[in-house]
Amino acid sequence: MVGFLRALTAASAVPAAAVAALALASPSSSSSSPTSRLRFPLPASVPSLSTAYAAAAARTPSAVSPMAAAAADISAPDKGTALPELTTEFMVDMKCEGCVTAVKNKLQTLEGIKNIEVDLNNQVVRVLGSLPVKTMLDALHQTGRDARLIGQGNPNDFLVSAAVAEFKGPVIFGVVRLAQVNMELARVEATFSGLSPGKHGWSINEFGDLTRGAESTGKVYNPSDYLSDKPLGDLGTLEAGENGEAQFSASKEKLKVVDLIGRSIAMYATEDRSDSGIAAAVIARSAGVGENYKKLCTCDGVTIWESS
Template sequence: MIPSFQTTFAVPLSCESCIKDVSTSLYKLDGITNVSADLKAQLVAVEGTTAPSAIVSAIQSTGRDAILRGSGGSDSAAVCILETHSKSVLDQVRGLIRMVQVSPTMTILDISIRGLTPGTYHATIRANGDISRGPESTGSVWEEQLPKSRGILGTLEISKSGMGSVFLDQPIQIWELIGRSVVVSKVKSGKFDREDPDTLVGVIARSAGVWDNDKTVCSCSGKTVWEERKEQADRGML
């Protein structure tokens, strides 16, 4: 059973009616136990056992966008942007994995992908984080030699629309994952084709915990989170 955890989202809110609309939509999801909002800060906090991607979709169904700003406690969240290394693909970003450690022995992984050929895909954590040559340089599956390798995350189905998602849990901790890579492919292991547009790779990086990141303007670029969101969406980010 997955323990309850908290996530925060930046959401454009203009009044109390906005908060009511968003809350009503979220409470329709299984696993949501509490929703609270800060109108001034434009933030919505959600507690429960629901996948962050499902929460984003529910908020978007109200006509508003949502950006995940933090998950779990400090140093207990990570993210992995999945890209193809095929030169035949213009927009190489194809997916995103959000990771939250919800207990000392469990991390949940929320995988969302689009733009792939329909079929069954394998998601695996690799031994190292070198993606300079795509999947070819990521090394073997993490803990591949063990009977129950924690590096084998599971499978997800890509529909005819080219989209797919899965919500998984593994007996791993965030600190063990930082700097490693993830491969999502129709091939579980062995020889990969770097030019295969349906094989995705990404490096696992630490991300903010709940309330660790409430900035609405990037100090580096001066852009708002919504301006950055549009740029990311244009690149194929989910």
Template sequence: MAAPAIRRSWLASVYRKVGSCLFNSVFIAQAVPRGDDMDSAGPTKLEFAVQMTCESCAVKVRAALEGKPGVSSVSVDVGKEQVLVESALTSAEVQALIESTGRRAVLKGIGGSEHDLGSAVAMLAGVGRIQGVVRFLQLSEQRCLIDGTIDGLEPGPHGLHVHTLGDLTRDCLSCGEHYNPFGRQHGGPGDSERHVGDLGNIVAGPDGRASFRQEDSQLKVWDVIGRSLVVDAGEDDLGRGGQPLSKRTGNSGERLACGIIARSAGLFQNPKQICACDGVTLWEERDRPIAGKGRSKAGTETPAAHL
């Protein structure tokens, strides 16, 4: 009977190790249509590390970004290999534009036009090949930006919720219920009567990728750090489905993937160039799995963090 407990403890420790290494790092993404239930958000600033060696590189990056719908401003520093973009696009969409020039790009920080009040990130993993990154940025006391990309989903809508517990000892089953500090019924992100953790639906395209960006007026970064983010198998009916679970969970099915919400670096706060836990550099990390065989640079493999 001790084996399952040992396995759960091992999984939790692996997740913490891998997560602490990657929280301020990278997720490679391309754009797909946003979910219909997601509200659009105003411009934010995105800091990218971009492999550039000369001014002609900068010219091509500027040309790929300037004048594009949703892009407000672009600043390129070749010496620092840094590109700063103010945009209303998802971070995945901006990254895809930069990489259309043939340069590799890594998102290093995200911030608002005004002084932000904190940021967080959740690295999601789960059933099969599902994995993703979702970032939270508190733009003001009333506005929290949520920007993410999740791969490996079945095409179509999937419920997305913040859950009360940051506990992965029984995979996503130990994350607790939806974060609901005011004891309200389940609803949609635009409803006044909703769980604080109710974030509506994300929509995966034919390739299984969901890329999304929204602002939320109830979620606060400082309240959800240490909790978990969960993506579900089915569509959230936003409490309007008339099913027994509609007013509790949105009847969105089983929990497919989850991750602990951790504090993360904001704009210009991430100097990371190498992962101290396994020696993988910022650029090498792009071509390696999150964990397991092929991750370690020195040949000492980190066990896979299957949730």
């Protein structure tokens, strides 16, 4: 009788274990489901924008499981790793249909571009794809035409979809671009010069106070609801070559561009950020797709999105 009861218990445990395994293996949601097009009411301040994002996120199914999000950190820059798709706009010097054909033909040689639209009247080229901005800019310049980035993001999806931080010297120069891909993911791209060769820690810090450079920008940005071993603003390591130049492109989970406006990006001399910092720049809202067809900023005459 005892042997019969033991056999019956073991047999009933097998289906339960199988169900548990299937539950762990099943994703929380489909990663292929399209991002909902969300529009938020115009807020009075940036903190209320964060509230709008939180409310929208509560209504929108997450594309990332909570367990994965908690352990998420910025991806290492890797030429073999494709970035998430975004729409990127360039202002390109085009005078005729022959120019349009030349630009399209050149961009179509690049792997990772899904769609190309050209507006000859406004001299705008709109590209949907997963390539870094610099790769596309280099291709456009190879056609012999002046080109510059004027906007990036997902049209109509976000009130604030792009931001930029510019390092203006006198020693370290660079630009960091942040663009919202969806409610759970942002792209980070950076180009620097003037760094000492080797690895440098860098991060998004709490404040945009540059009175003492990076030292006065506060701690690494980390929202209270973000659960991970590393702060959300930890951007990892940036490695500069012998010429002092460094490039970076990766994606960052749970990063919301709207929450970064007015904060700063700080660069450090050491990999572990144990020093007080060597440079910093304030994060400012930048143009999204269709928002910047003017060639010059009306406030100070500086070309918007120019990285050199």
